[in-house]
Amino acid sequence: MASLKEVKMKIGGVKKTSQITKAMNMVAAAKLRGAQQKMENFRPYAEKFNAAMGNLSSGMDSGSFPLMEVREVKCAEIVVVTSDRGLCGSFNANILKMADKLMKKYEADGKKVSFLCIGKKGASYFKKTGKVRKTYPDLMGTFQMFNARAIAQDIAANFLAADADEVQIVYGKFQSVAVQKPASQLLLPVKPVAADEQAAATQVSAAYIYEPSTEEIMEVLLPLYMNVMVYHAMLEVSASEHAARMSSMDNATNACKDIIHNLTLIYNKARQAGITGELMDIVGGAEALKG
Amino acid sequence: MAEKLQLEVVTPKGAVVNEVVDIVTAPGYGGEFGVLANHAPFLSTIKIGVLTYKKEGKEQSLMVSGGFCEVSNNKISFLVESAERGADIDVDRAMKARERAEKRLAEAVQHKDKFDRVRAEAALHRALSRIKLAERGKSA
Numbered sequence: 001m002a003s004l005k006e007v008k009m010k011i012g013g014v015k016k017t018s019q020i021t022k023a024m025n026m027v028a029a030a031k032l033r034g035a036q037q038k039m040e041n042f043r044p045y046a047e048k049f050n051a052a053m054g055n056l057s058s059g060m061d062s063g064s065f066p067l068m069e070v071r072e073v074k075c076a077e078i079v080v081v082t083s084d085r086g087l088c089g090s091f092n093a094n095i096l097k098m099a100d101k102l103m104k105k106y107e108a109d110g111k112k113v114s115f116l117c118i119g120k121k122g123a124s125y126f127k128k129t130g131k132v133r134k135t136y137p138d139l140m141g142t143f144q145m146f147n148a149r150a151i152a153q154d155i156a157a158n159f160l161a162a163d164a165d166e167v168q169i170v171y172g173k174f175q176s177v178a179v180q181k182p183a184s185q186l187l188l189p190v191k192p193v194a195a196d197e198q199a200a201a202t203q204v205s206a207a208y209i210y211e212p213s214t215e216e217i218m219e220v221l222l223p224l225y226m227n228v229m230v231y232h233a234m235l236e237v238s239a240s241e242h243a244a245r246m247s248s249m250d251n252a253t254n255a256c257k258d259i260i261h262n263l264t265l266i267y268n269k270a271r272q273a274g275i276t277g278e279l280m281d282i283v284g285g286a287e288a289l290k291g
Numbered sequence: 292m293a294e295k296l297q298l299e300v301v302t303p304k305g306a307v308v309n310e311v312v313d314i315v316t317a318p319g320y321g322g323e324f325g326v327l328a329n330h331a332p333f334l335s336t337i338k339i340g341v342l343t344y345k346k347e348g349k350e351q352s353l354m355v356s357g358g359f360c361e362v363s364n365n366k367i368s369f370l371v372e373s374a375e376r377g378a379d380i381d382v383d384r385a386m387k388a389r390e391r392a393e394k395r396l397a398e399a400v401q402h403k404d405k406f407d408r409v410r411a412e413a414a415l416h417r418a419l420s421r422i423k424l425a426e427r428g429k430s431a
Contacts, residue, residue: 041305048301048370052334052361145303145372208363211335212320217359220336224358231303 004274007267011260018256024087025249032177032242039174039235049228055208056218064215066160067222068190075112077133077164078102079155079187080126081171081233082119083241084140089248091172091180091240092121098182099126099170114164118151118234133158140238148231156226159188171233172240178247180240187229190222294328298344299368300353307374308344308353315367316343317360326367333362337371339416341424352377354424356417380425389418 080099082092099122103113114133117123123135134154139147158164167188172180210217298315300308316325318340326333337360342353358371392415399407 038304042303044306045301045303045370048361048368052359052370056334149372208332208334211324211333216320217334217336220357221359228303 004267004270007263007270011263011267014256014259014263018253018260021249021252021256025246025253028242028246028249032239032246035235035239035242039239042232042235046228046232049225053221053225056214056221065190065218065222067156067188067226070189071162071165073111073165075114075164076106077114077116077155077158077167078106079116079118079167079169079230079233080122081169081237082117082122082125083237084120084138085241086121087248088241088245089251091244092119092125094180095170095172095182095237096122096125098184102168102170102184103129103131116151116155116158118230119237140234140241143234143238145227145231148234149227152223152226152230155187155230156223164188169229169233172237172244174236174239174243177243180244185229185233187226190225294365296326296328296330297366299366300342300355300374301368301370302372302374304373307376310344310346312344312346314345317369318342318355319360326362328365330362330365330367332364333360335360337369339413340420341427342369342374352424352427354380354417354420375421377424377427380421382422382425385418385421385425389415389422392418 078099080095082095086092099115103115106113113131115122115126115129115131116133117126117135117137119140120135120137123132123137126132136147136151155167159167166186168184169187170182170184173183174180295311295313296315298308298310298312299306314325314327316323318338319335320338321335323340324335337355337358339356340354342355344351344353354375354377355369355371356373358369360367360369392411396408396411396415399405399411
């Protein structure tokens with residue numbers, strides 16, 4: 001049985017831990033609000049953008065744009081978007097597992113794989129494979145559109161130089177505060193909008209006046225589209241990260257409470273046992289004097 | 292008053308303007324263009340510059356950077372990477388940015404670095420538009 005003092009110290013330690021986890025929980029909650037707001041603000045832009053993109057890309061030959069060119073896949077690049085910090089449950093681990101699986105799938109087909117990591121967690125995880133082409137650490141806290149643009153330009157340049165024939169992006173999708181799921185999406189080559197949407201879109205687009213020509217607009221739009229995709233993934237990850245941290249820190253605080261409860265029981269039992277022992281001594285001593 | 296059209300300016304940070312206006316003038320691909328109500332469906336890319344619109348006789352301006360715009364059904368939507376009102380512009384910062392961009396542009400031209408030159412040119416363009424807009428705001 002642990003001594004009284006040891007148990008007391010332990011209770012103190014756990015209490016302090018629970019204070020920290022509680023504080024982290026509240027910080028994460030505040031940051032989550034900010035991240036969700038950012039996502040909310042971005043939504044109208046993304047929706048409008050996709051609508052215009054659909055209007056334009058329908059009925060266009062995908063082979064005529066370098067960013068839409070479908071090549072035989074020899075090298076694939078996986079863009080892994082994770083958080084910079086840990087202590088958010090299994091959130092990063094899930095993303096990394098998915099990226100890992102994707103890599104194995106490519107390699108099983110005899111294709112080369114390279115990584116581009118946004119966020120420290122992914123970078124440190126894939127470092128040992130030696131396949132990391134580029135990392136963008138310390139962005140997730142304060143990133144803006146121009147950060148996403150720099151990354152998107154890099155990805156596009158790599159694709160155009162034929163160093164990668166296909167680019168996949170793996171990130172954590174924010175479904176709700178309680179649920180974040182890893183998701184992967186094909187980033188390059190850009191796929192034209194699906195056929196059933198095309199029918200509706202062509203009727204509208206037929207009447208449009210384009211300035212400059214549709215082809216030239218597409219040239220401008222495709223890189224922008226990449227920005228939107230990367231930015232969107234980063235927004236999702238940042239919101240998911242804070243949501244995941246919030247719930248995992250909540251769990252940690254609850255676990256601390258349980259431990260404190262158990263330790264207090266042990267402490268009280270030990271204290272009681274000590275008092276009983278002392279009483280026995282006194283009674284024993286008194287009996288001896290009497291005799 | 293004649294018919295009006297709905298103006299919408301959307302950036303990745305959220306909607307900046309959503310108003311009913313009389314006329315919109317914007318820096319398009321082939322130069323500045325104006326849009327009135329009942330304009331034909333139209334889609335153009337937008338360059339860095341100043342977007343102006345008139346609402347009930349009052350003229351207002353925004354500095355916009357690259358993106359595109361769509362006109363249909365009396366509605367004009369701009370999708371741009373950033374949009375700022377004249378009052379929000381920090382003139383000192385824009386002036387400094389202009390100096391920086393000019394210096395970098397000169398360096399890039401000297402070294403014949405095309406990529407840097409394009410970037411410096413864009414930065415200079417942005418700074419100049421900001422200054423222009425800020426000055427216009429003062430005189431009005």
